[in-house]
Amino acid sequence: MKTCLVVDDSKVIRTVARRILEELAFEITEAEDGRQALAACDASVPDLVLLDWNMPVMDGLEFLKALRAREGIAQPVIVFCTTENDMSHIRVAMEAGANEYIMKPFDREIMEAKLSQVGLL
Template sequence: MKNCLIVDDSKVIRKVARHILETMEFNVSEAADGQEALDHCNDNTPDVILLDWNMPIMSGMDFLKAYRAAAASSAKVIFCTTENGIGHIQAAIAAGADEYVMKPFDRETLEAKLQIVGCI
């Protein structure tokens, strides 16, 4: 089974994403902000990270930069956010994101993105 870390300050989004991922046979962990996600990644190595952009304590972009600077940053990162400007997408990819999906997303969209990054 593959491991996925959902990083989002919205409990509702985490719940929806967890449900979708568990139906795709993923083991799912959650973090409510970027710092919690970094702490999790220091102890566990997820295969894929679903990452929100706007969060308290540490934003998704700050998390991504810190995570990619770490030695063990092998997880695929998919930004899941309402930020849809081309500048945001380019910045996310430049910082090390592997894919980008807009909220709200559904199972088909998430499944397609996971296939693109090679996680299913």
């Protein structure tokens, strides 16, 4: 079974993402911020990280840069899932190592399409 770490400070978003991803046969873990997400990746690198941009403690971009800078560990597919939908944010995220970008709000159809594009479905 594929694994996904859902990183978002909103419990509602984590719950919605969990429901969709479990239907798509992913095993889910959750983190509320980038620091918790890095710790979770240290414990077990997931196949996919669904990542919010705006979070306390460590935001999504800081997490992405920190994770991509680590050598000697498997690198998960990173899909940003955020309300930051202007081209400058998307470009910065992709240049930092994101694999794909989903705008909030999202639904199962959007999630399936993006996960197919990155080769996880």
